[in-house]
Amino acid sequence: MSHAERLAADLAMSVKLFKKTLETFDEDDSGFAPQPGLFTVAGHVAHAAGTVDWFVDGAFGEGWDMDFEGHLQEAHATMSLADGMTWLDHAYERAIEVIGSASDDELNAPIGDPRIMAGQPCGAIVNGIADHTAHHRGALTVYARLLGKVPVMPYA
Numbered sequence: 186m187s188h189a190e191r192l193a194a195d196l197a198m199s200v201k202l203f204k205k206t207l208e209t210f211d212e213d214d215s216g217f218a219p220q221p222g223l224f225t226v227a228g229h230v231a232h233a234a235g236t237v238d239w240f241v242d243g244a245f246g247e248g249w250d251m252d253f254e255g256h257l258q259e260a261h262a263t264m265s266l267a268d269g270m271t272w273l274d275h276a277y278e279r280a281i282e283v284i285g286s287a288s289d290d291e292l293n294a295p296i297g298d299p300r301i302m303a304g305q306p307c308g309a310i311v312n313g314i315a316d317h318t319a320h321h322r323g324a325l326t327v328y329a330r331l332l333g334k335v336p337v338m339p340y341a
Contacts, residue, residue, distance in 0.1 A: 188292055192311045193285030199315040200277040203233065205339040206322045207270065209329045215266040219331055224260065226328055230269030232260035233321045237276035240310040240317075245283050245291075248298030284311060 186194070207230065215227040224232060235256055243249040250256070263269050284292070292308035302309060322339065329336040 188289055188308070189285050189287050192292065192308055193281045195311050195315060196277060196281050196284060199318050200273065202339040203273070203318050203322050204270070205337055205341075206325055207266070208337045209334050210266060210325070210332075212266050214328075214332060215264060215269075217328060217332060219328070224324075225264075226325065227263045227266045227269045228260045229321045229325055229328070230266060230273055231263035232257070233318050234269060234272035234276040235260055236317050237273075237280050237314050240314050241276075241280050241283050243298060243301060244296045244307040244310045245287070249301045251300065280314065284308065 210226055216225050218225045218228070239250060239256065263272070287307070293306045295304055296302050296307055296309075302313070326336040
């Protein structure tokens with residue numbers, strides 16, 4: 186298996202685990218947040234999806250979009266779990282395509298925009314994506330408990 190294929194497989198596992206956690210929820214849970222101002226269930230999914238796009242664009246596109254307030258507003262505006270999941274699917278499909286088709290030279294080249302992950306190779310975004318998605322997977326597990334649900338075991 187090539188380096189690109191391994192990284193693409195890591196991304197596929199990351200989204201598989203995230204989607205397994207999402208099986209705990211239904212569309213009626215979309216708007217749940219433990220208190221005002223926090224991400225809703227749908228907002229967590231949208232934020233995770235948007236961050237996948239952000240990492241890919243940062244390393245393989247035009248560079249890091251530092252409009253964090255705009256990113257948060259976009260995630261908070263997502264009201265439907267189904268819409269968030271569609272965005273998540275598209276973001277991961279794109280990330281898997283970009284990473285999976287990259288050459289070793291592209292994956293090992295330093296990220297061009299040094300404002301984030303300065304000096305790191307472009308392929309290092311896979312770890313960032315997986316870690317960030319896992320963080321939100323954990324938060325959603327807490328949300329499930331607050332809704333009185335038993336979270337689905339993602340590793341089963």
